[in-house]
Amino acid sequence: MKVAILGFGTVGVGVYEMLENCAGLEPGPVLVRPGKEDRPFKVSSMEQIVNDPEVSAVAEVMGGIEPANTYVTMALNAGKHVVTSNKALVAAHGIELAQLARLKGVSFLFSAACGGGVPFLHNLAIASQSDEILALGGILNGTTNFMLDAMQSEGKDYGDVLKQAQALGYAEADPTADVSGLDALRKIMLACAVAYDKLPVDGFDREGIESITAADVADFQASGLTCRLITSGGPAGESVYAYVEPVLFPANAPECSVVKNFNMARYNGKNAGAIVLMGQGAGRYPTASAVVRDLCGLGALEMLRPACAKVQADNSACAHPYYVRTDASRAGLFRFRESRLIGSVLRGVTEPVAVPAMHALANKIREEGGSIFFAAMEA
Ligand SMILES: NC(=O)c1ccc[n+]([C@@H]2O[C@H](COP(=O)([O-])OP(=O)(O)OC[C@H]3O[C@@H](n4cnc5c(N)ncnc54)[C@H](OP(=O)(O)O)[C@@H]3O)[C@@H](O)[C@H]2O)c1
Secondary structure, three states: EEEEEEOOHHHHHHHHHHOOOOEEEOOEEOOOOOOOOOOOOOOHHHHHHEEEEEOOEEEOOOOOOOOOOHHHHHHHHOOOOEEEHHHHHHHHHHHHHHHHHHHOOOEEHHHHHHOOOOOHHHHHHHHHHHHOOEEEEEOOOOOHHHHHHHHHOOOOHHHHHHHHHHOOOOOOOHHHHHHHHHHHHHHHHHHHHHHOOOEEEEEEEEEEOOOOOOHHHHHHHHOOOEEEEEEEEEEOOOEEEEEEEEEEEEEEHHHHHHHEEEEEEEEEEEEEEEEEEEEOOHHHHHHHHHHHHHHOOOOOOOOOOOEEEEEOOOOOOOOEEEEEEEEEHHHHOOEEEEEEEOOEEEEEEEEEHHHHHHHHHHHHHOOOOOOOEEEOOOO
């Protein structure tokens, strides 16, 4: 089967190389920008790809919402299978693209968009047909895991580990999507859509790692705790819950063994119990391997089923005790289980607080010019 590739960057080059050595698949034309057709297989017109009868599938690995959405729509309309690594595209237009794919009798798959090389969505798509998925999520952003791990193991401050992550190519020049939790949030949106036929598009709670300091890490490390940025999703009545926040884990938790830029995706099946998948969440070949894995499974798997619909996330029933570091003047805002005042800095652990309430409180403190770091306490 000949596969056209849209985009010849980090992932695109990896997909091309893997297809050159993959039984049953071969690379077809590669879409590049006009003026960049420096090899015979590169083309700059999407029409050339959709009108090529030898091309049966398209791998969209160019990123962004437009023109990716237009090109994927063109490919599906032309009766070609589509595999994409583009989480932003699937979060924005996945349901419509999956409907079009069904209409045309082709596949629309996107394993690489959540967990890179970790076969999380692939497993979820199958497991959710045979089991009840009670909860899902995990460590789905390698950049922030690298940074938190480096802060903890090397005692460095946030700014230093961010520079280190950028120098190693783990963080982009503008790291906002990673450190703010947006990248992880998009991944939990896709996982909920695959597992529950519900794509949450609103009502999330999202806290990244931008406010953590070396002093925070030293403080909870003294109690044997490790911080990870965790995405959480699960059923919530007619809707789903979906949120991202730092979580503190005791030393025996599996999350503590996830170091560097690795990912750890997990789900709990009613029958299967806890399933944990670990691996490279990004990078040329891990991500390309997930794209090619999808290409090998065309026709056998549906990730977004006909029932999939957009919903508003409902986190109101989710609650945890939280570790909080804030200004002493904010003490009255929290019901602390235990707290310590060190100069003008207040540190403590709250009684259980609903997730939306905790995130709203932190937003309010910041809007008023105050400072806060918070992390859920894993029981
Ligand atoms: N890198 C990873 O580890 C990873 C992991 C998981 C998912 N993903 C996802 O995979 C996608 C690609 O990521 P990447 O890291 O490979 O990005 P990248 O290195 O920036 O590559 C994207 C390529 O697409 C090309 N492109 C963009 N718009 C185009 C257009 N209109 N026409 C023709 N070519 C166009 C770019 O060309 P120019 O250079 O000329 O702009 C570039 O060569 C993204 O959606 C990303 O979120 C990446």
